[in-house]
Amino acid sequence: xxxxxxxxxxxKAVFALRSLYxxxxxxxxxxxxxxxxxLYIRNKDFLVxxxxxxxxxxxxxxxxxxxxxxxxxxKNGEDTPGFKQKVYYNENVYxxxxxxxxxxxxxxxxxxxxxxxxxxxxxxxxxxAAESLSMISENFVLxxxxxxxxxxxxxxxxxxxxxxxxxIAFIAEKNSHDLSRLCDEYGIKExxxxxxxxxxxxxxxxxxxISALEGECGDKAEELxxxxxxxxxxxxxxKIRFDFSVVNNMSYYNGFVFxxxxxxxxxxxxxxxxxxxxxAKMNRKSGAIGFAIYIDELEQLEQAESGxxxxxxxxxxxxxxxxxxxxxxxxxxxxxxSVSTQKxxxxxxxxxxxxxxxxxxAKC
Numbered sequence: 348x349x350x351x352x353x354x355x356x357x358x359k360a361v362f363a364l365r366s367l368y369x370x371x372x373x374x375x376x377x378x379x380x381x382x383x384x385x386l387y388i389r390n391k392d393f394l395v396x397x398x399x400x401x402x403x404x405x406x407x408x409x410x411x412x413x414x415x416x417x418x419x420x421x422k423n424g425e426d427t428p429g430f431k432q433k434v435y436y437n438e439n440v441y442x443x444x445x446x447x448x449x450x451x452x453x454x455x456x457x458x459x460x461x462x463x464x465x466x467x468x469x470x471x472x473x474x475x476a477a478e479s480l481s482m483i484s485e486n487f488v489l490x491x492x493x494x495x496x497x498x499x500x501x502x503x504x505x506x507x508x509x510x511x512x513x514x515i516a517f518i519a520e521k522n523s524h525d526l527s528r529l530c531d532e533y534g535i536k537e538x539x540x541x542x543x544x545x546x547x548x549x550x551x552x553x554x555x556x557i558s559a560l561e562g563e564c565g566d567k568a569e570e571l572x573x574x575x576x577x578x579x580x581x582x583x584x585x586k587i588r589f590d591f592s593v594v595n596n597m598s599y600y601n602g603f604v605f606x607x608x609x610x611x612x613x614x615x616x617x618x619x620x621x622x623x624x625x626x627a628k629m630n631r632k633s634g635a636i637g638f639a640i641y642i643d644e645l646e647q648l649e650q651a652e653s654g655x656x657x658x659x660x661x662x663x664x665x666x667x668x669x670x671x672x673x674x675x676x677x678x679x680x681x682x683x684x685s686v687s688t689q690k691x692x693x694x695x696x697x698x699x700x701x702x703x704x705x706x707x708x709a710k711c
Contacts, residue, residue, distance in 0.1 A: 360645060361437050363482045364456050368435035371475060373458045376434035378419045384411040386418055393418065393599045393625060400441050400450060412441040417637065420459055421625065426632045431462030451643070457619070459637030461626070466570075469603050469621070470577040472636045476607060476617055477583040479640060486610035488586050489617070490550075491574075492593035495602050496560075496567035497546060504530070504539040514543065519594045521547050546591040553578070556589040574603065599625040605638070609645075616644045658684035660698040662691075667704045675704060 365375075384401050391397040393415070400412040413419060416438050424432055435458040442453055458475060460468050473491060480487035497518065501511045510533050517526040523544055530540040542563050549559040553575040560568050571589065578587050595604045595618075604620030619638020626635050659679050663672050672688060679686045679702070687696060 360483050360640070360642060361454070361456055364479055364640070365435065365437065367475065367478060367482065368458050371433075371471065373433045373435040373460075376420060376436045376459075378413070378416070378423070378436075378438065380439070381410045381412050382419055382422070384409040386422060387411055387414060390418055390599075390625070390628070392596055398443050398450075413438075414440055414442050416440060416455060416457070416639065417459065417622070417625075418629075420461070421629050421631060421635070424461060424631070427462070429463060431460055431464070431468070433460050434458065454642035455639050456642055457637060457639035459635065461631075461635040461637075462633050464621070464623075464634035464636055466573055466577070469636055470574060472619070472638065473574070473578070473587065473603070473605060474581050474583075476605060476619060476638045477581060477587050479638075480607045480609065480617060481583055481586075483616075483645065484609045484611070487607060488588060489583075489605055489607045490588055490590040490593050491603060491605045492589070492591045493567060493571060493603050494595065494597055494600055494620075496564050496571070497591055497594065498597060499567055500542055500546065500564065504535050504543055505533050507533065515594050515597070518543075518546050519592050521592050523547050550590040550592065551588050552585075553587070553589050570603075595620055597624075599628070603636070607638075607640075612644050614641075614644055616641050655697045655699050657687045657696065657698050659686045659700045659702055660692070660696065661686055661688045662701065662703045662705055663688065664690055664705050666706045671704060675702060 381402075384399065387394060387399055388397075399414050402410055402412075404410050416436055420434060420436075435456070437454065437456045439452045440455050441450060443450060458472070460472055473489070477487075477489045480489060497515070498511075501514055505511075510529065513529055514526060517523075517529065526543060526547065527540060530543065535543075545559060545563060549556045553571075557568065557571055557575060560571070562568075564571075575589075578584050581587065593604055593606045599622055600620050601623050602621035605618075606615045607617030608615050617638055617640045619636070621634065621636045623634045626633055661672065661675050661679070676686050676688060684700075687698070689696065692701070
């Protein structure tokens with residue numbers, strides 16, 4: 348019988364998530380490891396990093412190892428009235444690692460819903476994002492924002508692109524002081540500044556946020572209410588919160604965006620949202636929403652949870668017969684323990700127990 352305890356957290360997550368997405372009608376999507384470099388350079392602001400591994404193919408075209416999956420899905424799809432393309436993927440992407448600052452082959456999994464997108468589809472994808480996090484760890488939070496609401500409030504205060512860019516940065520940082528200073532600099536009225544400050548001070552439990560924004564956001568508040576009411580039926584409702592510091596690139600994203608965090612992992616492990624503007628930039632007429640989970644970040648979770656590499660280290664030296672070593676290993680592995688045979692204790696290998704077969708007084 349297969350022992351799933353042998354799987355790493357990221358491997359378990361991939362298997363579980365595939366099953367989850369299939370249950371909701373998302374079909375597997377396969378793609379090449381590379382695309383033409385032009386696809387990425389045209390949309391470099393959408394990418395996490397514009398540093399891309401390139402090469403020339405046999406025809407002389409400049410190609411790139413893919414740093415992103417969504418762009419490939421959009422490029423290779425088509426608009427069909429009344430139809431929604433619902434896909435999931437497990438693909439390797441090639442990016443600069445935040446931890447090592449070197450190129451790494453990183454596993455990414457996620458799903459995309461492209462077509463005539465409505466409030467139900469937004470709810471379904473956000474619910475899938477929450478359930479995806481729950482399958483990895485019960486200690487998670489999913490923060491949801493609405494870029495349309497943010498954009499509407501910024502435009503109402505000051506229809507200036509530079510002001511909006513600076514204000515968005517302060518909102519993302521929850522920096523009330525500098526947002527106030529910026530409003531003074533641009534001569535924003537006190538009433539308008541108070542409305543903008545709500546984007547920083549109103550976060551957390553959804554109904555509390557909606558109450559704080561009541562009467563300040565017009566139709567966008569109704570969108571929040573509709574989504575929140577649907578999410579009330581989710582078993583993870585209390586872990587899905589509104590937080591307007593979640594801000595994606597408004598040149599590509601619109602509407603609802605979200606970000607997921609796990610206890611024990613310092614960075615966000617999930618990111619997603621509506622990206623109708625990206626679709627339009629790539630000459631697509633459909634709406635779209637999706638998310639990606641950065642599987643490599645789960646390595647941190649495994650390290651935090653485990654604390655050890657093996658259950659038992661068996662120490663031996665030349666005074667111990669190979670038969671005795673084999674007997675000890677067999678006895679312990681039969682008990683279900685993971686065992687590493689070593690001739691020396693090392694801080695490079697963490698274990699719960701130590702079994703020393705060497706003669707008394709022997710040292711490494």
